[in-house]
Amino acid sequence: MKRISMFMAVLLSLALSACGGAGGPSTTIDVTMTDFQFQPSQFTVPAGQQISFTSSNNGAVVHNFVIMKLGTSAGPMFDEEDVPNVYWEVELVPGASVETSFTAPGEPGEYEVVCRTEGHIASGMIGKLTVVPAED
Numbered sequence: 001m002k003r004i005s006m007f008m009a010v011l012l013s014l015a016l017s018a019c020g021g022a023g024g025p026s027t028t029i030d031v032t033m034t035d036f037q038f039q040p041s042q043f044t045v046p047a048g049q050q051i052s053f054t055s056s057n058n059g060a061v062v063h064n065f066v067i068m069k070l071g072t073s074a075g076p077m078f079d080e081e082d083v084p085n086v087y088w089e090v091e092l093v094p095g096a097s098v099e100t101s102f103t104a105p106g107e108p109g110e111y112e113v114v115c116r117t118e119g120h121i122a123s124g125m126i127g128k129l130t131v132v133p134a135e136d
């Protein structure tokens, strides 16, 4: 029984990542933070649109979802000089959940997503926000 539910969980996560990945743009981001990953870690949103952001921190330490400005990167470690390059961010203490929103950048392109807690980029907390032209 245990083995079967494990198998179902794997299938489900595969199905979820298939939906969240290379599909069309979405005005919703739902991301789970763990020690030390964003799940999922790739997001595609339409430029300039209001994005509903839902997240929970299932880890044991503080995590952040930080969108860097276009053309900037926090590099292997987020430090003081990266602060002016932050486009938008939210911080979650362990066990916390948040429902908020932000306006997607107006310029299409690939934006780096990181967790700014010390050492977390190196541990794998990095993702990508792809902004595509809005169609209306």
Ligand SMILES: [Cu+2]
Pocket (backbone or CB within 6 Å): 036, 062, 063, 064, 115, 116, 117, 120, 125
């Ligand atoms: Cu983190």
